[in-house]
Amino acid sequence: NLATASDCTTCEIGHACPAASASATPCRPGSFANTTGQASCYDCEPGKSQASEGQSECTDCIGGATGGFCTGGNTNPTTCPTGFFQAIYAHKPNLATVDDCTACPSGFYCPGTGVSIECAPGTYSDVSDAGVWRSKSGGGVERTPGAAVCSDCTPGKFLDEAMPGRSIYSYDKEYAGCNQSDASDCFTNATAGCCKNEIDNG
Structure with a gap:
């Protein structure tokens, strides 16, 4: 005692x-x-x-390889939701709420793992309003998410490679290498015989 x-x-x-x-x-x-x-x-x-x-x-709440946010008392970061990611490499650690997550930009997809992944050649994503606040149907506001998946480039279209920063659409995807995309930026090929950087106006 x-x-x-x-x-x-x-x-x-x-x-x-x-x-x-x-x-x-x-x-x-x-x-x-x-x-x-x-x-x-x-x-x-x-x-x-x-x-x-x-x-x-x-x-710091950097989430290792996956990224996330910590609201307080966390044992591990909470992963950013689908369409969002943690911009670790943009020097944005210590996320405190889900609103601190970054909306996935065009040319990338965010499948809910906390990171952004570049679209593979032949695929694209285009979410011009990603991250914009919008009204919710039940009241309140929320941010528009980025893409959860990338879409396939449409056969029969391509974009002149002289236009930097734009997507390349190809009839057979031989030249497809999208990292950003907007279908309105693409020229339409009427036949399969068009060469790269050419367009059939007939």
Whole structure:
């Protein structure tokens, strides 16, 4: 039995010791204790997360390879929804809410894994209003998502490669290499015999 308060052991960093504790309790995942002698642990702040127990700090909510956001007390980031991603490489870590996720731009698709993926040759995406706020049918507002998948380029169309930054549509997809697209930008080939960068006006 302990005789005096001085016989008690100070609670270590990463642990909590409520009154009358017989032992220190490691901070649960999603929380931390950054000083000794804490009676309780603190939840990770919005934009931070902690997957392990007994930690002295939380880490930036960058979601590793998948990206996501952290609303507070997170053990792991919550993945950005379909049509959105975390712009990690645009120096935008520490997302605190789903509204901090970035809408998937044209030429990419965001399947709900938290990252944006460039459309493969022969496919495209075009969401010109991605990220724009719009009214919801039940009230309130929401942002327009980007593409969840890429669409196939339409056979019988191509775009002159002299127009940089535009999509290439091809009759047989030999020249298809879309990374952005808009069907209105494409010339229509009336026959299969048209060559690349030519158009049948007959």
